[in-house]
Amino acid sequence: EDLTPANIELLEWATDRLEAASGVRLTVKDSQTVTSNITGWADDTYLIRILRSTPLAACVLSEVAAAVTSAILLLAGFRSGPMHNSSGLQCWIFEPRHASSQRPLVFMPGLGAGFVSILPFGLWLKRGLTPRVIILFRLPYADVGMVHRIMPQWDAIVDGFLWIMNELGATEVDLFVHSYSSQIANRVMRRLCGLDAVDGFPAPVRGFHCVGFMAIIDPTLLGDTTIGFSCAFINSWGPDINVGALTNRGGVPWKESMFFDPTDYGQCRDGILMYAGLGDQLLDCSLTAEVARRFVPSAVVEIDKSMFFHGQLLLEMAC
Numbered sequence: 042e043d044l045t046p047a048n049i050e051l052l053e054w055a056t057d058r059l060e061a062a063s064g065v066r067l068t069v070k071d072s073q074t075v076t077s078n079i080t081g082w083a084d085d086t087y088l089i090r091i092l093r094s095t096p097l098a099a100c101v102l103s104e105v106a107a108a109v110t111s112a113i114l115l116l117a118g119f120r121s122g123p124m125h126n127s128s129g130l131q132c133w134i135f136e137p138r139h140a141s142s143q144r145p146l147v148f149m150p151g152l153g154a155g156f157v158s159i160l161p162f163g164l165w166l167k168r169g170l171t172p173r174v175i176i177l178f179r180l181p182y183a184d185v186g187m188v189h190r191i192m193p194q195w196d197a198i199v200d201g202f203l204w205i206m207n208e209l210g211a212t213e214v215d216l217f218v219h220s221y222s223s224q225i226a227n228r229v230m231r232r233l234c235g236l237d238a239v240d241g242f243p244a245p246v247r248g249f250h251c252v253g254f255m256a257i258i259d260p261t262l263l264g265d266t267t268i269g270f271s272c273a274f275i276n277s278w279g280p281d282i283n284v285g286a287l288t289n290r291g292g293v294p295w296k297e298s299m300f301f302d303p304t305d306y307g308q309c310r311d312g313i314l315m316y317a318g319l320g321d322q323l324l325d326c327s328l329t330a331e332v333a334r335r336f337v338p339s340a341v342v343e344i345d346k347s348m349f350f351h352g353q354l355l356l357e358m359a360c
Contacts (some may be wrong), residue, residue: 058186074115075161080101100316107179114177122176123208128193128201131179134209137172144215144253144292145174149204151259151352152183162355176209183221196242200233206249207335213251218354223262226255227299234306237296252303253313259321259351262299263332270320304339313340324337 089132114133127169146166150159156179157160163177193201202225204227206214218226232239235244244250303309315333317324330342 052235061163110129110160112158113160114163117167119163119177123205125204126199127242128197129181130198130205131181132205132209133163133177133179135167135172135175135177139172141171141173143171144213145176145209145211146217147172147176147178147214148209148217149219149222149225150180151180151222152269158352158355162217162219174211176205176211176214178222180222180225195228196288198299199228199242202229203232203245203249208260213249213253213254215254216252217256217258219258220261220352223257223260224256227262228296230255230299230303230308231296231301234301234303236301252308254313255303255309256314256316258316258354259324260315260317260329261324263315263329263336275308300336302339303336313337314343315340316343316354317346318350318353319344319346320349321351324351 111133115121119133119135122134124131124348146158148163148166150156159177159179163175167176216226216229230252233244233250238244303313315329315337317326317329319326326344329343333340333342343359345354
């Protein structure tokens, strides 16, 4: 009942791709089965049931790595910023003594290595940019050893992001995100564009309200991954279904992908860059470009033929 013309176009497009790939024409019964599976994958109880327990050693290692990362950031001139309790979002801030008038640069990491993965990139940005405020986020629930049973829902995650920006006095930022955090970027942009107003989450009218430029590294917010496209229903990689469910934090499946162009709503006036490595095991890069051209035409899609695995760009920053 929530279908809009854009949703219908998206589902018809997805159905055409499924039929072309399988050689089988989907019936009404098939469509009902797919819809049922999407609903199941989006359910938190189902998510908890299919996930393996995280070994204690992984949890301990994750916390030790986060503590080491925090210490290095302190030595590099960053300070611990405000934490949003209900979402768990935390941030670290670098404020140069003589900052330029440029917008603050916000960076959010992906899953797995999480907070540790932002360290080389954050230090590289600090060294290589004109002095400006840099804000690095930590998603405690997205590190190795994350506690799935208390993961926040999308409304809390977006509320946390907006709250932290307002606490820091930022009204407009440039946003760099990696992998899973492209999903957060998608949800933040939906809020800023007013697309979730019908659900009781209107666009902010004061304080933080705008993203000037957005760069998405290893994007998973398009229809080219198990993570990105309506909670994985076009991808048959069984082990990745949990990642699809992880993406949908109490949301609606077709809202988990960026099938809208933020520039149509006055956002990202300085552009959108989507960067992916050709050999990325999670992405079908030809589909990345196809979906971006169709649904986010203002985005520039860069497919790097020298990159061969997910997250390689961030790893190379440490070299």
